[in-house]
Amino acid sequence: MKFDNRVTRMTGAELPIVQAPMGWIARSQLASAVCNAGGLGIIETSSGELDVIRDEILRMRELTDRPFGVNIAQAFVRDPDIAQFIIDQGVRFVTTSAGSPERYTELLKSAGLTVFHVVPNLKAAIKAVEYGVDGLIVEGGEGGGFKNPQDVASMVLLPLVRSKVDVPIIAAGGFVDGSSMAAAFALGAEGVQLGTRMVSAMESPVHENWKQAIVNAQETDTVFLNRFQSPGLRALRTDRTSALEKQPEVNAMTEFGKPQDLYFGGDMESAIPLTGQVCGRIEEVRPVADILGEICAEFEETLHRLESSYPR
Numbered sequence: 001m002k003f004d005n006r007v008t009r010m011t012g013a014e015l016p017i018v019q020a021p022m023g024w025i026a027r028s029q030l031a032s033a034v035c036n037a038g039g040l041g042i043i044e045t046s047s048g049e050l051d052v053i054r055d056e057i058l059r060m061r062e063l064t065d066r067p068f069g070v071n072i073a074q075a076f077v078r079d080p081d082i083a084q085f086i087i088d089q090g091v092r093f094v095t096t097s098a099g100s101p102e103r104y105t106e107l108l109k110s111a112g113l114t115v116f117h118v119v120p121n122l123k124a125a126i127k128a129v130e131y132g133v134d135g136l137i138v139e140g141g142e143g144g145g146f147k148n149p150q151d152v153a154s155m156v157l158l159p160l161v162r163s164k165v166d167v168p169i170i171a172a173g174g175f176v177d178g179s180s181m182a183a184a185f186a187l188g189a190e191g192v193q194l195g196t197r198m199v200s201a202m203e204s205p206v207h208e209n210w211k212q213a214i215v216n217a218q219e220t221d222t223v224f225l226n227r228f229q230s231p232g233l234r235a236l237r238t239d240r241t242s243a244l245e246k247q248p249e250v251n252a253m254t255e256f257g258k259p260q261d262l263y264f265g266g267d268m269e270s271a272i273p274l275t276g277q278v279c280g281r282i283e284e285v286r287p288v289a290d291i292l293g294e295i296c297a298e299f300e301e302t303l304h305r306l307e308s309s310y311p312r
């Protein structure tokens with residue numbers, strides 16, 4: 001089916017499906033596959049490796065002729081020139097996160113970029129809109145990665161934010177297939193962001209051990225760390241994360257470990273494997289094009305099923 005809403009018009013993507021900007025993972029190999037399948041690939045900056053990121057952006061232009069975006073994770077990239085760096089690369093779509101929308105929105109928009117800000121609650125959403133962002137990524141606590149310690153589920157957060165703001169919303173946290181995407185749209189979103197599903201995709205650069213851990217996980221196999229620290233983290237249950245779960249006084253960020261040994265070496269205990277609860281719904285490693293194609297087909301089937309079950 002064809003999509004035409006504010007998210008597709010603002011991003012230039014064929015599909016309102018966005019790949020989450022996971023550190024070290026969201027680079028050209030994965031992001032270009034998403035773009036070529038019709039979605040919107042996002043290049044990360046949270047690794048802080050800006051020279052590498054510049055090369056990744058250049059490589060994106062070799063691997064795809066489709067639009068793509070870049071994320072600024074403010075808490076992890078402290079370079080004051082990061083926004084200008086992204087502007088200089090000719091990027092047209094940016095997501096900002098882990099910080100105030102006040103910091104970069106005006107500069108990015110004055111350069112002609114479209115800016116969506118990631119928010120974990122209603123207060124942050126209203127603040128971001130007041131600072132002039134073009135749209136929001138509304139992120140429920142089910143999602144993997146860095147979280148607000150006071151997490152709110154997408155089922156509650158999405159309709160709440162939609163009832164108070166008019167900007168387009170991309171829903172994140174708990175979305176993995178066509179039926180969950182249809183639910184997001186019913187709750188007020190115009191797009192979805194996929195994280196864990198993309199980590200486990202065939203084109204994801206992470207080690208097969210992590211992908212298979214996601215495939216083998218049950219819906220209860222994640223932990224929420226740093227409930228009384230900041231940032232919160234949702235991660236796959238391992239010996240390391242289970243031990244940290246029992247030590248709420250310890251800031252898990254100080255015990256994060258060596259992420260590249262996990263991501264690319266496959267040592268599941270070397271670091272914290274950031275993973276969302278949808279790991280319990282992922283049954284196999286699939287190519288990105290197949291994942292996005294099946295999401296769209298199931299989305300359309302869900303709409304037809306609902307319409308036939310509840311005719312006007």
